[in-house]
Amino acid sequence: MSTDQGFPSPPPGCPAHGRVPLYGPEFQADPDSYYAWMRNFGPTAPVELAPGVDATLVTDYSAALQLLQDPDTFRKDSRRWRAFNEGKVPPNSPVVPLLAYRPNCMFTDGADHLRLRQAVTDTIARVDSHQLKRNVDRVSRYLVGQFSTRGAVDLLNDYAKMVPILFFSELFGCPADIGDRVIFGITGIFDGVNAEKANEVLVQSVSELVALRRAQPGEDITSWLMQHPAKLSDEEMVHQLILLLGSGVEPLRNLIGNSLCLILSDDRYSDGGLLVEDAIDEVLWNNPPMSNYAPHYPVADIEFAGRRIDAGELVLVSFAAANTDPALSGSRQLLSKRAHLAWSTGPHGCPAKDPAQLITIAAIENLLNELPDIELAVPVDSLTWRPGPFNRALATLPARFDPVTPRESRSAAQARPAAAAAGQAQQGKPQKGLWSSFLAWWKV
Numbered sequence: 001m002s003t004d005q006g007f008p009s010p011p012p013g014c015p016a017h018g019r020v021p022l023y024g025p026e027f028q029a030d031p032d033s034y035y036a037w038m039r040n041f042g043p044t045a046p047v048e049l050a051p052g053v054d055a056t057l058v059t060d061y062s063a064a065l066q067l068l069q070d071p072d073t074f075r076k077d078s079r080r081w082r083a084f085n086e087g088k089v090p091p092n093s094p095v096v097p098l099l100a101y102r103p104n105c106m107f108t109d110g111a112d113h114l115r116l117r118q119a120v121t122d123t124i125a126r127v128d129s130h131q132l133k134r135n136v137d138r139v140s141r142y143l144v145g146q147f148s149t150r151g152a153v154d155l156l157n158d159y160a161k162m163v164p165i166l167f168f169s170e171l172f173g174c175p176a177d178i179g180d181r182v183i184f185g186i187t188g189i190f191d192g193v194n195a196e197k198a199n200e201v202l203v204q205s206v207s208e209l210v211a212l213r214r215a216q217p218g219e220d221i222t223s224w225l226m227q228h229p230a231k232l233s234d235e236e237m238v239h240q241l242i243l244l245l246g247s248g249v250e251p252l253r254n255l256i257g258n259s260l261c262l263i264l265s266d267d268r269y270s271d272g273g274l275l276v277e278d279a280i281d282e283v284l285w286n287n288p289p290m291s292n293y294a295p296h297y298p299v300a301d302i303e304f305a306g307r308r309i310d311a312g313e314l315v316l317v318s319f320a321a322a323n324t325d326p327a328l329s330g331s332r333q334l335l336s337k338r339a340h341l342a343w344s345t346g347p348h349g350c351p352a353k354d355p356a357q358l359i360t361i362a363a364i365e366n367l368l369n370e371l372p373d374i375e376l377a378v379p380v381d382s383l384t385w386r387p388g389p390f391n392r393a394l395a396t397l398p399a400r401f402d403p404v405t406p407r408e409s410r411s412a413a414q415a416r417p418a419a420a421a422a423g424q425a426q427q428g429k430p431q432k433g434l435w436s437s438f439l440a441w442w443k444v
Contacts, residue, residue: 010037019048022057022292022389029385031291031392035059035321043305047316049389050095054083055314056307057292059321061328061341063305067296067317068346073304074296074315075109076348077101081297082312094192097199098390099295099314102239106247106348113347116240119230121351126224127171132355133362139166140366148370148404152377155367156397160257163363164249172245173220174209181205182245190250192388202242210237248352254289254393255280255360261397262287263364265380276364280357281340284323288342291320291392317341320392374401 010016011033013026020038021027027034038045043060058064067074078101083089089096101107105116143162147153165186169179182205188198209222214234217223221244226237259279263269269279283289294317301310309315319341343350350356368374377398386393 019046019054021048023050024387028387044307050093053089053093053095055316056309058317061322061325064317064322064341068344071347073298075299076107076296077109078107080312081314092196094195097189097195103236104239104243106243115230119225119228119232122228123221123225124352129358135170136167136359136362137366139163140363144370151403152400154396155260155399156257156394161253163256164252168245168248171221173213173218173222178205178209186246186249206238206241210234251289252356252359254391256363257394257397258283258287258289259364264376276361280360284342285340287392288319289392290390292316292318293390294344371401374399
């Protein structure tokens with residue numbers, strides 16, 4: 001069946017004409033159908049990120065590379081966002097906290113970007129990979145201990161989500177009371193649940209962390225970043241940390257969850273034929289955790305990939321669509337494992353992809369070693385995905401296994417199940433005790 005303009009019929013929930021909505025359960029249930037439909041528009045497509053928030057989405061691999069590697073034409077500073085400046089975008093829209101300007105290396109250009117980016121890369125380089133793995137191991141051990149005797153677990157909310165949250169709270173030197181509020185803020189802005197309030201909590205809690213580490217520096221990323229010769233101001237510190245925490249916690253949660261889903265549902269992995277690293281690479285190609293992002297704004301009216309784009313128009317890259325571009329189908333097996341765009345590329349490519357890969361591998365291998373008989377508790381095609389334009393994120397990942405006896409007993413008062421704290425976040429309440437309970441467990 002075709003529309004009167006010759007396009008094939010759109011997928012459910014997608015209008016036959018006009019902008020393609022990238023929110024709602026229909027899109028998340030089958031995004032590949034939406035990307036296939038959008039390719040009828042050419043290398044770019046008109047989309048709606050949320051009610052009243054329009055954008056152009058790049059779905060073509062070559063066009064995505066061109067945009068990401070051309071900082072002279074496409075800038076990152078969202079103060080150029082014309083629709084927002086003209087009041088056409090509701091300031092309380094759930095997508096605004098992830099698109100509005102912050103003084104960090106994601107939303108800056110030129111000399112400011114180089115200064116902030118160098119501070120980040122130098123700071124990340126100070127993280128010892130062996131210590132990093134040891135820290136992931138103990139976080140994994142703590143979390144598995146919360147559910148190992150039950151024989152059932154939601155691997156998304158009780159494990160994949162919790163590993164980066166606890167790991168980064170420690171790595172960034174967050175004391176318990178600040179760490180719990182940071183977790184609430186990050187979760188809220190990505191889930192779009194009370195996003196405006198969550199952003200306020202996040203900014204306030206990270207500001208407190210910066211003030212604390214100015215007074216009491218330690219051996220952590222926060223202290224190292226503020227000691228860098230770039231001499232970041234307090235405001236720059238706050239928003240640089242928000243970027244690092246947010247881009248670490250949420251994408252890692254989705255990468256761990258999506259990779260576990262693939263491993264537990266595909267015989268190539270469950271039978272031991274392929275490695276955890278292979279599963280992660282497959283997810284980064286076909287199901288990347290950040291599916292549509294990399295906001296850019298052209299500095300002038302331009303013709304790009306066969307379409308006119310006005311100065312200040314919001315342009316995003318669909319990493320998911322670009323990675324599955326049919327033009328790559330004949331050569332994907334010959335491409336480097338790192339040729340996918342899941343980590344972005346160009347001057348704003350992810351500076352922490354190697355540590356992220358290490359954390360993901362360790363988290364998955366630790367779980368599978370502790371619970372070797374774990375399997376999905378429901379058919380893979382019955383799983384649901386969180387709505388939203390930016391993430392490819394499971395809502396839950398139910399699994400079952402033979403219960404095991406924990407190696408050490410920890411009292412319930414010292415180690416409250418992480419799932420309870422996650423439930424508080426989903427209800428829009430600050431999480432009380434997630435980071436605190438982990439610290440109490442480790443210090444016993």
